[in-house]
Amino acid sequence: MNSFSQNSISSYAELVAGHTTVSILILDANQRLCFLNPAAEILLGTSAQKAAGMRMSEIVDIRCDLAKGMQRISETNYPYTEREVELRLFSGESSVVDCSLIPLTEHDEDNHVLVEIQRVDEQLRLINEDRLINQTRASADLLRGLAHEIKNPLGGLRGAAQLLEGELEDESLREYTEVIIGEADRLQTLLDRMLGPSRPPRLEETNIHEVLERVRTLVTAEAGESSLQIKQDYDPSIPTIMADPDLLIQALLNIVKNAAQTLNNSGEIQLRTRILRQVTIGHKHHRLVCSLEVQDNGPGVSEELQKTIFLPMVTGRAEGTGLGLSIAQSIIHRQGGVIECNSRPGKTIFTLLIPLEE
Structure with missing residues (x-):
């Protein structure tokens, strides 16, 4: 059986920390950063050299009670884990993570703590x-x-x-x-x-930005001289997609009109397009996916309503019928895609994912 020297073990430890996708940090007793592996640098958007000696709270807002966790592991010497907590960078980006605190007690008189942060956004x-x-x-x-x-x-x-x-x-x-x-x-x-639409989709080469501009024109005309603003953030590199343009217009019109009504025609809607790579929709993996986002700065959708918002007759507005989002989801689903909703007060995003298949 091979034996390893202390230096060999340290080298292997550094090698593993450098190649794992789990973010690894080491904090001292005052919650100051002593070490970040490359995955942690990417997650936190900073370098190990720049972060050295800084407190976690100076770099990131993580909804995990680090002080409570460190107190507990100092008393029990057992790891402490919080699952599905929000990690928000000061740039505004956020993610959902599992956060584990592990005591480094052996040969360590300074009570350092190893922190493992694993993103769980994709699984969720x-x-x-x-x-x-x-x-x-x-x-x-x-x-x-x-x-x-x-x-x-x-x-x-x-x-x-x-x-x-x-x-x-x-x-x-x-x-x-x-x-x-x-x-x-x-x-x-x-x-x-x-x-919803009874006919099957008639697929043809479709310019998604022409569809979005059609929807923008219709909603703007309906809003009249209100203070509603609809802004565009398009990726011009997106190729034409195989889709039914009329059904796509119907689905997007339902979503954008719903946003305009939520804002009472007084606010901002952003239409955004991007290409996503290596995305799984349902149980099918796609190399390229077209992402269409409809974002508004309204009051948001409650967490409970988000779970059922695509069901028929479910609505958050007293005057709503609860059919628009259900029909939109059905249309996109029949074209191999899905619509997702992510919301908090001041920022609601409906994301349409449509495969870019040959």
Whole structure:
């Protein structure tokens, strides 16, 4: 069995720390940084040389109680972990991480603590995405079954009202049959809207920026002379995508109009496009994905509502129907993509991910 010298072990430790994707930091008893590995430098957006001697709170806002954790491990000599905490850089970027504090007690009289920070954004995104896709499928199946059960008696009700109208001699009584026929037609229209577009997507080469500009023009015209601002941040390198432009306009129009109504036509909406690489949607991996973001600076969507916001008849506005986002999700899902929502007060982002496949 091979034996290693202390120097060899230290060399291997430095090699591992330099190549792992886990961010590794070492703090002294005063929470000052003594060491950062390359992954930690990338995560915190600073160099080890620049961060040396600084407190964690001077570099990053991490919603993990470091003082409490360090106190606990000094008393128990056991590691301390907090999961899914928010890490926010002062540049405004944020991520979700698992944070572990591990005591370095052996041969260490200064009570140094090793901090492991692992990003869990991607795992959480995939879990949330899977939930959204399953929600969309379950909702579509439920609505199809519900529509079938309602349409048959509704058609019979309308037909009977028409027959009755033909038998009535008193013109004043026909007012009631007209009400029945009109309400039956209204319910039929509502069912059709709940089911979304019935035709399959007609895929063709589509310039996504032309679609976005069409949506921007429509929403701007509807807002009139209000103080609503719609800004563009487009990536001109995005190629044409295989999509149904009419359905894409419908999906994006639902999202952008929803944002405008939330802002009461007084605020800012940003339309942003980017190319993302190596993205998994559902259980399928894509080399390139087109990301379309609709961001507004409104009051935000509550955490509870975010979990169900794409379900039919779910809305955060008293005057809303709860159909727009459900239909938009269904349209994008049928084109192999998904819509995600991330929100906090002052910043709500709906992200449409559409595969860029040949």
